């Protein structure tokens with residue numbers, strides 16, 4: 001059957017972004033500067049976190065950054081982790097760093113996030129950066145929602161004046177996604193687990209963003225004909241099978257444009273992280 005939807009290909013878009021970043025790194029080196037340096041802190045051996053961190057390290061190699069990985073076992077104390085964050089804050093050779101979430105239950109995640117120097121907070125999770133996003137001031141933006149916006153722009157999908165519906169209100173995806181879409185003049189609705197008539201609300205969307213964490217949650221009856229569907233979800237349903245929050249096969253029959261999983265938003269998240277490292281390096285080096 002002929003394909004009628006437009007596939008928003010994360011591999012192609014992220015590949016181009018990484019090429020642009022590699023060119024910026026070369027320019028920096030030519031001017032006598034040093035390579036941007038991203039450090040990652042990984043606690044424990046969770047399969048998902050290992051995979052995400054490995055893809056970030058690989059992306060650093062692709063764009064020419066220095067990367068370093070600091071590992072702790074699951075029994076690391078909050079004090080040890082805070083001390084590590086303080087060391088990275090002080091280290092002049094580190095431009096930006098991430099502490100891979102989730103953290104073990106005995107560690108207060110928010111306390112760790114708030115200990116990160118906002119200028120090195122390339123995940124964009126620190127309240128200072130969240131605040132800057134909320135008031136539209138410059139700052140480091142959270143990578144996943146920033147990647148969704150980049151995908152829309154790349155595909156030439158109009159945001160201004162569009163009806164955007166986001167399913168999910170987490171601090172790392174749903175809420176910042178709403179703020180970024182508002183900044184771009186969309187009319188934004190945020191749905192969550194207590195939303196009534198969710199399908200009806202979702203059907204109003206010109207741009208529908210799914211960030212729920214439930215396989216195949218968004219079905220074709222929730223999507224307006226021709227709508228753009230951005231699937232943020234990454235759900236492991238079998239050891240080697242990842243699916244999104246959107247029932248891709250059925251929804252792609254209705255949607256005007258749609259992101260695949262894998263090969264969609266996840267790749268843009270990593271590309272946006274690389275951009276944030278460049279931004280952090282420029283801010284700190286002046």
Ligand code: NAD
Pocket residue numbers: 144167168169170171172173174191192193194195198211212213214232233234235265266267269
């Ligand atoms: P989360 O669990 O923090 O938030 C999920 C949200 O979905 C909550 O706000 C909740 O209210 C809402 N929700 C849950 N059940 C619902 C229901 N029945 N109806 C309506 N809303 C409901 O998750 P998160 O961290 O925002 O992540 C969401 C998904 O995105 C996960 O699959 C995660 O793995 C994925 N993710 C992907 C990337 C990426 O780079 N592609 C990055 C971060 C998260």
